[in-house]
Amino acid sequence: MTYLDLRAAVVATLREVAPEIDPSLLRDAVPLRKQVDLDSMDWLVFLVGLHDRLHVDIPEADYGKLVTLADLVAYLAARTPQEGTASSGL
């Protein structure tokens, strides 16, 4: 998956939790929870949604690394089966 594919998957999952967001206004480098009203339940449902969609299990210990949309996409890219792409080695 490309960065844009993964980003689209993340945004689509986010919209299931927070249908009111306008995806065109999301900024990749700004903390996600400053842009979208997500409580801890929403966050967990969001991560479960990512797991269901991309089959990546995100341990609780890693939550702190996942602040921005860019963080999430990079984290998922390193853990999603890549076809013809070198692993980023994270």
Place this chain on the structure above:
Amino acid sequence: MSDFLLPSLGADMDTGMITDWYPEPGSHVSRGEVIGVVETAKGAIDLEIWVDGTIGDLLVKKGVSLPVGTVLATVTEAGEAASAADGTGADFPSPDAAHPAGAVEPPTIVLGPPPLARPAESRRHVTPAARKLARDLGVDSDHLVGTGPDGSVSMTDVERAHTEAGPPASAGEGPPMDIRSAIAAAMSRSKREIPHYYLAETIPMDAALDWLASANGGRPISDRLLAAVLQLKAVAVALRDFPELNGFYRDGVFTAVPAAHIGVAISLRQGGLIAPAIHDVADKSLEQLMHDLTDLVRRARSGSVRSSEFADPTITVTNLGEQGVETVFGVIHPPQVALVGFGRVVERPWVVDATVGVARVVTASLSADHRVSDGGRGARFLRAVSERLQRPEDLDIPPRRSST
């Protein structure tokens, strides 16, 4: 033959509008079955029936705002001849003595305990966004053909139906009052009638959060627990020793309820707040509570809360820590007599054995009704909640039957 009445689902409900009705005359209905949907200020609520029987005459008028207590249908109860049909909702057997007949609110109807098992999903899944859009456009989202995943109804389906249907049918006398008016009515009544007192206690959370991190470490993401379930369980278990905080105050009389049916304050994305109940919290495992909480939040936001969940919360817990504040002093939801609030978990200097260290702490608050309890007892209750949270492993008991 008894009457099935439009129930009052909380002190803030005077009217409701039936938007869906499933059983035909002559249909058999089972206790706990969802037989329709009532649109209230709090959103769409699944209406459950509490008797086994056969539907007689259908008197329900759909799409019209009806006062609480309106007869919706007659029901012939299975294997039983008119045991109690006094017209005040006696066809809903009272689960315990906690609900005196004749209530303060316009005919408050006491719904029975929750069904042991929920009948199969009686409605197709409608995504929250689609439900919201459908409501705004006046489209009946429950009877659309869904083209989303697993046949779910998506915004696209709603938009198409709206386009095809043309202008929506007139909504009778209009929808019930909006959620802001409903909150205003209930909270004004609370502040007018309930002499609140407020207490707060700082609770160390290291033990609970360390236990939680360890417990979640071995779990797949779909089974992970939130700190909120530890807090709910701690409140429920502590309440066993403080019956004066758990129950209903009606007509000048307080009635304690043995079971802790905790109303969980859930903010809605379109604005507003509802607090439907998780039943029997003290008797459930943390896994079960997490499942129930996740399910309740999902359904609250998609507008498919069940009538029993609104009818009988015995206390409310609110967690405003998610919004970043350290302390919340809540307003009691009548006819309840207490509300527990949890703030944000923060790191603070903390003294243990004469040594200052850093600890994660949370401020728990209690708003309680001075007609029923006093500050001394309230203070001891908050201490008890704190003590329970210091032994999180004890909160993780398997489900068992209540001994009281």
